[in-house]
Amino acid sequence: MPTQTKENYLKAIYFLSQENIDVSITELSKKMNVSKPTANNMAKKMQEKGWLFYEKYKPVKLTIKGKRLGALIVRKHRLTEMFLSQVMSFGWEEVHDIAEEIEHINSNLFFDRMDEILGFPTLDPHGSPIPDKNGKVLKVNYLNLSTIKPGQKVRLCGLENSSKDLLLFLNKKKIKLGSVLSILHIEKFDNSFEILLENNSTILLTFDVCLSLLVEEL
Amino acid sequence: MPTQTKENYLKAIYFLSQENIDVSITELSKKMNVSKPTANNMAKKMQEKGWLFYEKYKPVKLTIKGKRLGALIVRKHRLTEMFLSQVMSFGWEEVHDIAEEIEHINSNLFFDRMDEILGFPTLDPHGSPIPDKNGKVLKVNYLNLSTIKPGQKVRLCGLENSSKDLLLFLNKKKIKLGSVLSILHIEKFDNSFEILLENNSTILLTFDVCLSLLVEEL
DNA sequence: TATATTTGTTAGATTAATCTAACTTATTAT
DNA sequence: ATAATAAGTTAGATTAATCTAACAAATATA
Numbered sequence: 001m002p003t004q005t006k007e008n009y010l011k012a013i014y015f016l017s018q019e020n021i022d023v024s025i026t027e028l029s030k031k032m033n034v035s036k037p038t039a040n041n042m043a044k045k046m047q048e049k050g051w052l053f054y055e056k057y058k059p060v061k062l063t064i065k066g067k068r069l070g071a072l073i074v075r076k077h078r079l080t081e082m083f084l085s086q087v088m089s090f091g092w093e094e095v096h097d098i099a100e101e102i103e104h105i106n107s108n109l110f111f112d113r114m115d116e117i118l119g120f121p122t123l124d125p126h127g128s129p130i131p132d133k134n135g136k137v138l139k140v141n142y143l144n145l146s147t148i149k150p151g152q153k154v155r156l157c158g159l160e161n162s163s164k165d166l167l168l169f170l171n172k173k174k175i176k177l178g179s180v181l182s183i184l185h186i187e188k189f190d191n192s193f194e195i196l197l198e199n200n201s202t203i204l205l206t207f208d209v210c211l212s213l214l215v216e217e218l
Numbered sequence: 219m220p221t222q223t224k225e226n227y228l229k230a231i232y233f234l235s236q237e238n239i240d241v242s243i244t245e246l247s248k249k250m251n252v253s254k255p256t257a258n259n260m261a262k263k264m265q266e267k268g269w270l271f272y273e274k275y276k277p278v279k280l281t282i283k284g285k286r287l288g289a290l291i292v293r294k295h296r297l298t299e300m301f302l303s304q305v306m307s308f309g310w311e312e313v314h315d316i317a318e319e320i321e322h323i324n325s326n327l328f329f330d331r332m333d334e335i336l337g338f339p340t341l342d343p344h345g346s347p348i349p350d351k352n353g354k355v356l357k358v359n360y361l362n363l364s365t366i367k368p369g370q371k372v373r374l375c376g377l378e379n380s381s382k383d384l385l386l387f388l389n390k391k392k393i394k395l396g397s398v399l400s401i402l403h404i405e406k407f408d409n410s411f412e413i414l415l416e417n418n419s420t421i422l423l424t425f426d427v428c429l430s431l432l433v434e435e436l
Numbered sequence: 437t438a439t440a441t442t443t444g445t446t447a448g449a450t451t452a453a454t455c456t457a458a459c460t461t462a463t464t465a466t
Numbered sequence: 467a468t469a470a471t472a473a474g475t476t477a478g479a480t481t482a483a484t485c486t487a488a489c490a491a492a493t494a495t496a
Contacts, residue, residue, distance in 0.1 A: 025443075025444060025445095026442085026443060036443075036445085037444085037445070037446080037447095039444095040445065040446095041445095056444080057443080057444060057445085058444095
């Protein structure tokens with residue numbers, strides 16, 4: 001059984017691995033907000049547990065076992081977010097912090113019951129896939145809004161990052177998962193997107209915001 | 219903010235205080251399954267935090283602040299038990315272990331929402347009172363079944379101890395909170411109780427079991 | 437290629453929570 | 467009242483997770 005701290009390292013490496021295969025000690029230390037020696041020590045200990053490959057002066061990499069464990073923590077996190085959202089009526093901007101704590105609860109029964117009550121969901125409230133009980137993750141293939149051409153109609157399906165600021169911004173603009181956005185125009189000067197919403201209001205999204213929105217074309 | 223460990227000490231002292239006012243270091247160490255020096259050290263540290271009174275060679279006692287903190291942890295525990303039971307359909311014998319972990323979650327929002335969803339309950343699934351948000355506890359005044367005379371009809375309202383074994387035993391006998399029990403006879407030899415249930419079956423309860431059942435007379 | 441910069445590692449210290457062994461103070465019992 | 471027992475304390479060690487300072491290795495740059 002990993003400690004809570006080690007579970008957080010596992011999760012950090014799990015996420016960092018998705019972008020680039022290997023993870024440097026420096027990246028890890030930054031993600032975990034700890035010093036480099038701390039990250040280094042922890043990497044060694046996690047190697048002893050068989051969760052990752054570690055060689056002096058080389059980036060680390062999760063073992064099969066480590067990857068599975070990481071995915072299972074993400075599973076618990078996202079199931080919890082879904083439960084908080086669907087059963088306990090929390091807003092999508094409120095669920096992350098609470099799930100960050102509940103994900104460490106040691107009870108399969110508890111998470112299995114959540115899963116059952118929710119009807120075995122595959123996506124969390126931010127559109128991210130919930131790994132299955134074996135740690136397998138559904139591959140979703142959304143497009144980044146920033147790459148879509150003017151005139152196109154799209155549906156919001158996920159978020160590249162689920163920071164509270166972004167979620168509050170989307171709340172304010174009345175944009176949620178499933179919202180349909182029509183791209184009217186892209187401003188050459190700053191790459192901002194002029195967008196028509198379902199309620200016929202027109203809003204402006206900066207390129208940065210568009211980079212965070214995952215959509216499918218309609 | 220108390221650590222998880224210190225919260226558990228707080229809770230232990232809180233419960234030990236209900237029987238006898240003061241709590242000896244030895245009692246505490248037994249309750250916490252730690253050595254006496256460990257309990258002793260912890261007592262000193264908790265004194266520094268202002269949670270208890272500690273003097274060398276004397277039993278410890280919670281301060282007002284410590285008592286309030288303890289009660290608030292019990293509140294989180296019992297609200298959780300109620301939520302697990304009412305919302306997530308767990309049996310009363312399953313809720314304790316999970317609540318033991320969830321009680322340490324640091325989010326008033328989370329527990330307030332539970333409270334709201336449950337309709338602000340005052341008792342947990344075992345009939346124990348849920349302390350309010352200020353740590354005040356409703357005084358319940360149940361009788362111990364072992365003190366009731368033959369011929370009397372009673373309703374089960376609470377449990378003196380909620381051990382899993384007792385709860386499973388009661389499940390097997392189809393006895394639950396609210397069940398009406400009629401005392402037919404008390405066996406002189408071993409003080410066992412012959413009891414008539416609502417379904418007209420007659421069962422035998424040992425004196426030990428009776429000591430664990432809290433009732434009100436009908 | 438030689439140097440500068442970044443990255444990674446060692447060493448040594450700290451804090452929280454725990455232990456055992458040895459000792460002291462209190463309590464109990466003869 | 468004194469000895470025996472129980473309770474409480476000190477001292478010193480351990481493990482997990484963290485830090486800073488100093489050094490070594492790898493990478494980037496002039």
